[in-house]
Amino acid sequence: MNSIARYDVVVIGAGPSGSIASALLKRRGWRVLVLESQRFPRFAIGESLLAHCLDFVQEAGMLEALEAHGFQYKDGAAFVRGAEYSDIHFAEQFSKGFDHAFQVDRASFDKLLADEAARQGVEIRYEARVTKFDNTGTRPTLTVTDNVGKEYEVESAFVLDASGFGRVLPKLLNLETPSHFPVRTALVTHVADNAPLGAFDRAKVQIVVHPNHSDVWYWIIPFPNNRSSIGCVAPPEFMAAYPEPAERRLKALLAEDPFMSRVLANAQWDTVVRENSGYAANVRAMHGKGFALLGNAAEFLDPVFSSGVTIAMRSSSLAAQTLDKQLRGESVDWDRDFEFPMRKGIEAFRVYVEAWYDGRFQKVVFAKNRTPTISRMICSVLAGYAWDESNPFVAEPERRLNMVADLCG
Numbered sequence: 001m002n003s004i005a006r007y008d009v010v011v012i013g014a015g016p017s018g019s020i021a022s023a024l025l026k027r028r029g030w031r032v033l034v035l036e037s038q039r040f041p042r043f044a045i046g047e048s049l050l051a052h053c054l055d056f057v058q059e060a061g062m063l064e065a066l067e068a069h070g071f072q073y074k075d076g077a078a079f080v081r082g083a084e085y086s087d088i089h090f091a092e093q094f095s096k097g098f099d100h101a102f103q104v105d106r107a108s109f110d111k112l113l114a115d116e117a118a119r120q121g122v123e124i125r126y127e128a129r130v131t132k133f134d135n136t137g138t139r140p141t142l143t144v145t146d147n148v149g150k151e152y153e154v155e156s157a158f159v160l161d162a163s164g165f166g167r168v169l170p171k172l173l174n175l176e177t178p179s180h181f182p183v184r185t186a187l188v189t190h191v192a193d194n195a196p197l198g199a200f201d202r203a204k205v206q207i208v209v210h211p212n213h214s215d216v217w218y219w220i221i222p223f224p225n226n227r228s229s230i231g232c233v234a235p236p237e238f239m240a241a242y243p244e245p246a247e248r249r250l251k252a253l254l255a256e257d258p259f260m261s262r263v264l265a266n267a268q269w270d271t272v273v274r275e276n277s278g279y280a281a282n283v284r285a286m287h288g289k290g291f292a293l294l295g296n297a298a299e300f301l302d303p304v305f306s307s308g309v310t311i312a313m314r315s316s317s318l319a320a321q322t323l324d325k326q327l328r329g330e331s332v333d334w335d336r337d338f339e340f341p342m343r344k345g346i347e348a349f350r351v352y353v354e355a356w357y358d359g360r361f362q363k364v365v366f367a368k369n370r371t372p373t374i375s376r377m378i379c380s381v382l383a384g385y386a387w388d389e390s391n392p393f394v395a396e397p398e399r400r401l402n403m404v405a406d407l408c409g
């Protein structure tokens with residue numbers, strides 16, 4: 001083994017939560033190392049961003065680079081169910097915040113954020129897989145395996161686990177608990193959609209409900225150059241009734257919906273179809289001695305409202321603030337300062353996700369008689385501002401949503 005390298009903070013993973021957290025801590029003057037198991041660029045799922053993301057990209061000093069990159073501009077979301085269509089525009093939201101976001105191929109987006117963090121002085125080691133964690137001493141130690149299988153140790157004052165679906169510390173420390181949600185499966189790929197101009201609104205993610213099964217839905221996330229990410233989410237037992245392999249299965253599912261069939265009539269399939277199952281995850285605690293969990297390493301709800309990257313980045317911002325105080329010797333309470341506030345917004349999203357699958361949210365979003373005020377408040381949640389408690393649909397999500405669903409019903 002090499003002699004032990006010492007850092008103020010070590011971050012596991014260079015996805016969005018790892019890059020934002022590491023840059024925020026570096027900007028506050030700390031010596032930060034990111035350990036990333038893969039080589040970038042690499043494929044990742046989660047391509048439709050919410051407006052609130054941009055607050056954290058800006059806080060980390062990366063907004064200019066992001067705006068300059070040429071990602072697909074996104075101004076809201078559209079919902080389709082048979083002949084029904086409803087859209088929301090971030091510019092009309094109740095909360096103060098960004099009126100747009102982007103739809104991004106994550107290989108480029110994640111590389112851009114990681115490169116920006118590195119440009120600001122964060123040390124990033126690729127092909128460095130964290131395999132062990134020891135927090136029995138005064139400072140936590142990580143064991144890392146490099147690209148030729150050599151092991152070494154890294155010591156720091158604190159570890160942030162931003163390993164996403166890798167869930168390094170939840171697994172090593174036995175922190176995982178079952179999610180509130182049943183297992184669902186997503187089939188996902190990228191296509192050259194070749195959709196004619198005006199076939200659909202490319203500035204919005206399209207969320208399309210299956211014509212006969214309200215708990216089965218599709219997405220189209222348009223990118224520039226007539227390319228799109230497309231996917232279908234359904235219970236695994238529903239998917240199992242369709243032919244294999246994954247590409248045939250996805251094509252068969254898409255053929256059942258008139259909107260998806262129309263938009264993708266001339267699509268060219270040129271990318272492998274990936275299957276992703278049982279992604280919903282939770283933990284019994286988001287922090288412990290010498291560590292905190294960011295983004296998907298802590299929890300993941302569901303893809304329907306594109307909330308994953310926003311929750312991930314918000315956790316980075318809050319953890320960086322709390323950790324900065326701790327490293328300066330100030331008193332912090334990780335429950336009060338990090339976990340409880342994080343869980344507040346996650347809980348708001350949870351209510352909306354649950355309401356999507358049991359039909360209440362679909363009732364509201366397709367209702368013709370929704371008032372503009374209510375639309376603006378719901379729009380804010382869908383723009384990611386799920387921590388703005390001046391919004392009644394955030395402060396009391398369940399009660400407000402039930403009230404409106406009853407009225408719309």
Ligand SMILES: Cc1cc2nc3c(=O)[nH]c(=O)nc-3n(C[C@H](O)[C@H](O)[C@H](O)COP(=O)(O)OP(=O)(O)OC[C@H]3O[C@@H](n4cnc5c(N)ncnc54)[C@H](O)[C@@H]3O)c2cc1C
Nearest residue numbers: 013015016017037046048130163164166295296303308309
């Ligand atoms: C089907 C589906 C669709 C989705 N769609 C959206 C969407 O449209 N919008 C949205 O916002 N979110 C979406 N999400 C969620 C989104 O994918 C995640 O919320 C987001 O990527 C979380 O970011 P992160 O930084 O926490 O983790 P990740 O992006 O997963 O990054 C984690 C990094 O850690 C690295 N790592 C893992 N293990 C180790 C290890 N042992 N050592 C070192 N490094 C390691 C990985 O290589 C990876 O680079 C979707 C999720 C699913 C399942």
